[in-house]
Amino acid sequence: MLLFTVKRLLMLIPVFLAISVVIFMLVHLVPGDPIDNIIRVGATPAEKAALVARYGLDQPIWAQYVNWFSKMVQGDLGDAIILRRPVADLIAQNLPHSLALGSLALVFSTVVGITAGAIAAIYRDTWFDRGVMTVILLGSTVPSFWLALLMILLFAVTLGWFPVSGARTASALVLPVLTIGLGGVALVARVTRVAMMDIARRDFVMMLHAKGVSRWRIELGSVLRHAMMPVVTILSLRIGWILGGAVAVEFVFARPGLGSLLITSLNQRDYPVVQGCLLMLAIAVMLGTLLGDIVQAIMDPRIREGMK
Amino acid sequence: MALLTVSGLGVTIGTLSPLDDVSFEAHKGEILGLVGESGSGKSLTAMAVMGLLGRIGGRVSSGSILFDGQELVGLRDSSYRRLRGKRIALISQNPMTSLDPIVRIGAQIDQVSLLHLRLSKPAAKARSIDLMQQLRIPDAETLHRAYPHQLSGGMKQRIVIAMALAADPDLIIADEPTTALDVTIQAQIIQIMVDLVRARDLALILITHDMGVVAQACNRVVVLYAGRVAETNTTQAIFASPCHPYTASLIGCIPSRDQAEGTLLGIPGTVPGVLNYPKGCRFHPRCGDAMQVCARTVPPTTAQPTGSVACHLHEVVT
Ligand SMILES: Nc1ncnc2c1ncn2[C@@H]1O[C@H](COP(=O)(O)OP(=O)(O)OP(=O)(O)O)[C@@H](O)[C@H]1O
Numbered sequence: 001m002l003l004f005t006v007k008r009l010l011m012l013i014p015v016f017l018a019i020s021v022v023i024f025m026l027v028h029l030v031p032g033d034p035i036d037n038i039i040r041v042g043a044t045p046a047e048k049a050a051l052v053a054r055y056g057l058d059q060p061i062w063a064q065y066v067n068w069f070s071k072m073v074q075g076d077l078g079d080a081i082i083l084r085r086p087v088a089d090l091i092a093q094n095l096p097h098s099l100a101l102g103s104l105a106l107v108f109s110t111v112v113g114i115t116a117g118a119i120a121a122i123y124r125d126t127w128f129d130r131g132v133m134t135v136i137l138l139g140s141t142v143p144s145f146w147l148a149l150l151m152i153l154l155f156a157v158t159l160g161w162f163p164v165s166g167a168r169t170a171s172a173l174v175l176p177v178l179t180i181g182l183g184g185v186a187l188v189a190r191v192t193r194v195a196m197m198d199i200a201r202r203d204f205v206m207m208l209h210a211k212g213v214s215r216w217r218i219e220l221g222s223v224l225r226h227a228m229m230p231v232v233t234i235l236s237l238r239i240g241w242i243l244g245g246a247v248a249v250e251f252v253f254a255r256p257g258l259g260s261l262l263i264t265s266l267n268q269r270d271y272p273v274v275q276g277c278l279l280m281l282a283i284a285v286m287l288g289t290l291l292g293d294i295v296q297a298i299m300d301p302r303i304r305e306g307m308k
Numbered sequence: 309m310a311l312l313t314v315s316g317l318g319v320t321i322g323t324l325s326p327l328d329d330v331s332f333e334a335h336k337g338e339i340l341g342l343v344g345e346s347g348s349g350k351s352l353t354a355m356a357v358m359g360l361l362g363r364i365g366g367r368v369s370s371g372s373i374l375f376d377g378q379e380l381v382g383l384r385d386s387s388y389r390r391l392r393g394k395r396i397a398l399i400s401q402n403p404m405t406s407l408d409p410i411v412r413i414g415a416q417i418d419q420v421s422l423l424h425l426r427l428s429k430p431a432a433k434a435r436s437i438d439l440m441q442q443l444r445i446p447d448a449e450t451l452h453r454a455y456p457h458q459l460s461g462g463m464k465q466r467i468v469i470a471m472a473l474a475a476d477p478d479l480i481i482a483d484e485p486t487t488a489l490d491v492t493i494q495a496q497i498i499q500i501m502v503d504l505v506r507a508r509d510l511a512l513i514l515i516t517h518d519m520g521v522v523a524q525a526c527n528r529v530v531v532l533y534a535g536r537v538a539e540t541n542t543t544q545a546i547f548a549s550p551c552h553p554y555t556a557s558l559i560g561c562i563p564s565r566d567q568a569e570g571t572l573l574g575i576p577g578t579v580p581g582v583l584n585y586p587k588g589c590r591f592h593p594r595c596g597d598a599m600q601v602c603a604r605t606v607p608p609t610t611a612q613p614t615g616s617v618a619c620h621l622h623e624v625v626t
């Protein structure tokens with residue numbers, strides 16, 4: 001198991017290198033010049049050249065990359081051009097908000113999604129199954145910002161249960177978590193249900209019935225356990241997605257977070273911040289898949305032995 | 309007295325009725341062969357006796373299944389569950405897929421005695437290892453902790469057999485237990501089962517489409533064709549003087565070694581699907597001896613010295 005984890009970690013190194021190059025190049029291929037944004041109107045070319053040199057933008061691209069990368073692995077993500085603060089500080093300030101929102105949404109969609117999907121699968125083809133799946137289908141087709149607006153209207157404006165926006169109190173988390181989480185619930189429930197129905201047709205499940213094991217024990221003990229494999233896959237992909245994909249939700253609820261920071265810095269063409277944010281998201285995605293792989297290896301001996 | 313008496317069993321799946329008026333008996337200490345080509349209803353018969361038709365959306369529509377004096381048709385699932393695995397066990401066709409791939413082999417065998425005999429965990433483990441040794445599984449202690457993918461097909465089938473034996477059942481239904489295995493392993497597994505029946509006074513229903521296996525192992529034979537019993541008799545009588553033309557052609561085509569698995573050369577055509585069972589005798593379109601009456605009326609089942617046959621050729625003229 002340890003060997004498996006170490007192997008997977010080593011496999012991430014080339015991926016990380018490739019991602020860092022892509023992130024670096026992406027930002028440099030985007031049109032627009034950040035210097036234009038910060039430079040005083042009517043500055044002389046000499047003044048501009050000095051600024052360009054200060055941010056190292058005059059060096060060849062590869063030198064800029066090597067410079068950026070070696071600093072980055074030491075935790076120095078450079079200084080924000082517009083905000084004029086270390087990027088690491090900005091991220092440290094915003095990341096906890098995203099982590100809180102993301103992990104709560106993930107837990108919410110995991111627990112509710114698996115429960116709903118499992119019940120729908122066990123009571124397949126009954127009115128209950130159809131009801132759950134209809135709600136879930138509706139839930140997954142409604143865009144999250146629209147859902148956010150509806151929920152703000154109902155719970156925050158009309159009923160006044162939760163704050164409309166901000167991140168000052170814990171209750172301010174409820175609506176954003178619900179907004180992001182509901183999309184996840186739909187996804188997780190659908191995958192759980194389909195996987196359970198697929199597993200339930202396998203020979204070994206029929207054998208469990210033939211052994212006299214009770215239906216509930218089979219559904220919850222064996223079928224659900226097998227159905228968790230694809231669920232773990234999509235959940236691990238969602239870890240990264242939730243951190244970055246919460247952009248619209250963070251925007252609607254006016255919350256700080258990695259998503260908002262990314263949008264702001266993109267608008268201002270603040271390269272170092274954009275790079276820092278993208279890097280964080282990439283790391284989150286990588287750690288997410290790593291975590292998913294490890295969980296699956298714990299669950300399935302065949303994966304542990306590299307047979308699958 | 310017979311341990312299992314199936315009489316007039318009919319099965320429906322939705323609007324289809326793939327099984328019709330099937331009757332046979334299984335006795336302790338005997339191996340009953342259930343033979344017929346693919347699609348003749350062998351597995352459905354097994355599922356009906358196991359009370360598992362509901363899992364594939366089917367149900368018993370007529371007839372009775374009497375097990376040790378108890379009527380199984382209409383039995384509540386909670387009562388059926390106490391029979392399944394404990395008194396009636398199943399050995400399935402494909403050992404590769406009938407074990408849970410992510411559960412240790414030992415735990416899968418233990419489960420049966422834990423559930424039905426209420427043994428303690430160490431006792432269940434000891435029992436499983438003992439069973440594995442009886443089935444000549446080498447290194448049983450180690451394999452008890454192994455996962456299914458670490459075993460060969462033949463070993464897996466032995467594990468499935470151990471699972472079936474774990475609660476000391478009276479009746480075992482083995483649904484083509486050797487089709488997924490290669491020839492040498494097939495013979496071993498069949499021999500294991502023959503020995504078990506003798507040693508434990510079991511009743512075994514051996515489902516197969518291999519007449520060679522029937523000749524080697526079975527005491528009595530039920531020949532199914534398109535969801536009906538064509539003929540039933542002792543193995544000796546079936547091979548010496550088959551009454552039904554279908555049985556005769558089955559025997560005529562015991563696959564030789566160089567012939568592909570499961571093919572029954574010599575009988576032109578295929579078993580009709582449940583959607584187009586022919587009128588009258590279901591075998592008549594493929595029968596060399598078909599008469600006009602065969603296409604019109606279902607042949608009645610007539611008694612023979614040691615068995616019975618459903619064929620117009622053997623109809624008693626009154
Ligand atoms: N779930 C099902 N739904 C509809 N029809 C079915 C179902 N299962 C079996 N049948 C039909 O019932 C008939 C008998 O099937 P069964 O599986 O009992 O055959 P078999 O004798 O076991 O064949 P094989 O040697 O291929 O295992 C076939 O015509 C088959 O198409």
Ligand SMILES: [Mg+2]
Binds near residue numbers: 351352
């Ligand atoms: Mg079958």
